[in-house]
Amino acid sequence: MARMPLHWSSRSPYVRKVVVAAHELGLADRIEAVPTKVAMTAIDPAMLPRNPLGKIPALQTPEHGWLYDSFVICEYLDGLAAPPKLFPGPGPARVESGRRHALGNGFLDILLLWRTELTRTPQHPGIIAGFEAKRTAILAVLEEEAPALAAGPFEIGRLTIAVALGYLDFRWPDFDWRGAHPRLSAWESTVAARPAMQASPFIDA
Ligand SMILES: N[C@@H](CCC(=O)N[C@@H](CS)C(=O)NCC(=O)O)C(=O)O
Incomplete structure (x- = not known):
């Protein structure tokens, strides 16, 4: 085909x-x-x-x-594709997956806007402060949810959160989020080792 x-x-x-x-x-x-x-x-x-x-x-x-x-x-x-799928069928698992996707994708949207703002001179301190506050809140929620993330299947929500955390490491290599978020860090390390994640590393080409 x-x-x-x-x-x-x-x-x-x-x-x-x-x-x-x-x-x-x-x-x-x-x-x-x-x-x-x-x-x-x-x-x-x-x-x-x-x-x-x-x-x-x-x-x-x-x-x-x-x-x-x-x-x-x-x-x-x-x-x-044949099962197992990344999108749960209609019902509570689908809603929860959609919420996780919104969180991971929204995090990505913030990180991309943040990078754009960093290219501007002068930068808007209020916008940067807003990004920082949201990043703090998102990581806190994910740390709280880490046991649930570890307990369920790798679906589109978890996939997107994993990619967002990978992007954070890629573009903010000096930002140490792992120390204050040990359970999230452990989950991220596990999913980052999946063959699908390993097959598609970020490269600044
Ligand atoms: N919501 C879109 C976002 C896609 C997106 O923003 N892609 C970036 C590259 S990471 C892009 O194409 N930016 C060019 C632009 O904004 O004009 C998606 O999920 O596909």
Whole structure:
């Protein structure tokens, strides 16, 4: 079966979500990575007909044409795969998975906006303070939830939280969150060792 082109970068956490999902679902060989450089300040005009938001990931599918964003692409891949799946069926587990995904993805959104703010001179101290407060709150909630994270299956919510923590380490290597969050740190180390996570490291290429 033909491979599906995926606009891809080794620096993008949202792309990594898709690649990890593809590996977890046994579909990695269905995807053809198309290296793509985009940024808020560097739009690729060729991307816009494929994703008018100008963002990656975008996956070309036989049934739906170009699909975006990472959550939608992961759900699409989940539909192609045999169990075990990354998206629970309707019911409480689905709602809880969706909440975890919102937390992990929202964390990613904050970290990306934060990096953009750091490129500006002068930076807005109120915005930076807000990011710091949210990062503190998110890590506190995740530390509280770490036993539950460890007790359940690796679904789209846990996958996204794992990618967000990996991105935090990638872009803020000097920020030691592990010392104050030992249970979260232990869980992150376990999930970071999964073959799907190992197959898709962040690289600043
Ligand atoms: N909500 C989107 C976010 C995607 C996103 O922001 N990707 C970044 C790369 S990490 C991007 O393409 N940025 C370019 C831009 O904002 O114009 C998703 O989950 O796919």
